Amino acid sequence: MKIKVELFGVCRELSDKDYINLELDENSKIKDLRNEMIKIVKNKFPENSNYLEMVKKSAFSSKDEIVEDAYKLHRNDTISIIPPIGGG
Amino acid sequence: MFHCDVVDIKEISLDKAQTFIESQKCGASLFFIGTVRDHNNEKEVTGITYDSHDIMVKKSFEEIYNEAIKKLDLQHPAAFVEHAKGYVPLGGISIIIAVACKHRKQVYDFSRFIIEEIKKRTPIWKKEHYKNEEAKWLDGQKLEVKK
Numbered sequence: 001m002k003i004k005v006e007l008f009g010v011c012r013e014l015s016d017k018d019y020i021n022l023e024l025d026e027n028s029k030i031k032d033l034r035n036e037m038i039k040i041v042k043n044k045f046p047e048n049s050n051y052l053e054m055v056k057k058s059a060f061s062s063k064d065e066i067v068e069d070a071y072k073l074h075r076n077d078t079i080s081i082i083p084p085i086g087g088g
Numbered sequence: 089m090f091h092c093d094v095v096d097i098k099e100i101s102l103d104k105a106q107t108f109i110e111s112q113k114c115g116a117s118l119f120f121i122g123t124v125r126d127h128n129n130e131k132e133v134t135g136i137t138y139d140s141h142d143i144m145v146k147k148s149f150e151e152i153y154n155e156a157i158k159k160l161d162l163q164h165p166a167a168f169v170e171h172a173k174g175y176v177p178l179g180g181i182s183i184i185i186a187v188a189c190k191h192r193k194q195v196y197d198f199s200r201f202i203i204e205e206i207k208k209r210t211p212i213w214k215k216e217h218y219k220n221e222e223a224k225w226l227d228g229q230k231l232e233v234k235k
Binding site: 008009010012013038057058059061063064066078082083084085 | 139140141143144147207208209211212213215216225226227228229230231232
């Protein structure tokens with residue numbers, strides 16, 4: 001199933017667009033999405049562990065709610081990746 | 089009384105903040121203004137690009153305001169919070185937190201509470217631009233899932 005991942009902060013470096021489209025198995029959860037993002041990072045930045053750590057530390061949100069690793073994804077969901085924050 | 093938003097730097101305005109919070113019921117008002125400084129970690133900074141998850145940022149600002157109202161002893165509170173999005177040059181305003189209350193202790197507590205909570209939990213990111221180096225996204229704080 002297709003899942004759209006909106007990119008923010010340092011994760012914007014993962015694509016020229018504001019998002020990445022992933023193809024995940026039915027019944028996938030946030031933890032599966034995170035693992036897929038880790039694969040993308042390892043492929044794109046094989047020499048830079050900072051990006052890998054960033055994805056491992058990232059939260060994910062659906063609309064305006066942070067969701068846990070056990071959150072079940074649905075076909076065509078849009079999920080945001082929320083890397084460690086630092087505004088103000 | 090509360091207003092919050094994420095805006096382009098051209099729209100950030102102290103006048104707008106002052107107009108929003110002013111009230112004859114309040115004897116104290118306080119303006120916290122965050123600006124882009126010229127150095128960080130021994131690097132010469134020329135500007136900062138702010139990225140924001142706008143919907144979550146506004147929700148976070150509203151939650152922080154509501155928590156402040158519950159936790160602090162405030163009378164006639166008013167708050168105006170705006171954060172800049174996009175490129176902000178040296179000296180430019182990144183955030184305005186304008187608050188008003190009946191007494192001075194309340195505005196200091198109120199303003200401090202808001203900025204410290206924003207630092208902990210509002211999804212905003214900074215990419216620093218340097219004079220002689222490549223721009224870099226700054227390390228941040230992991231956002232925790234509320235249980």
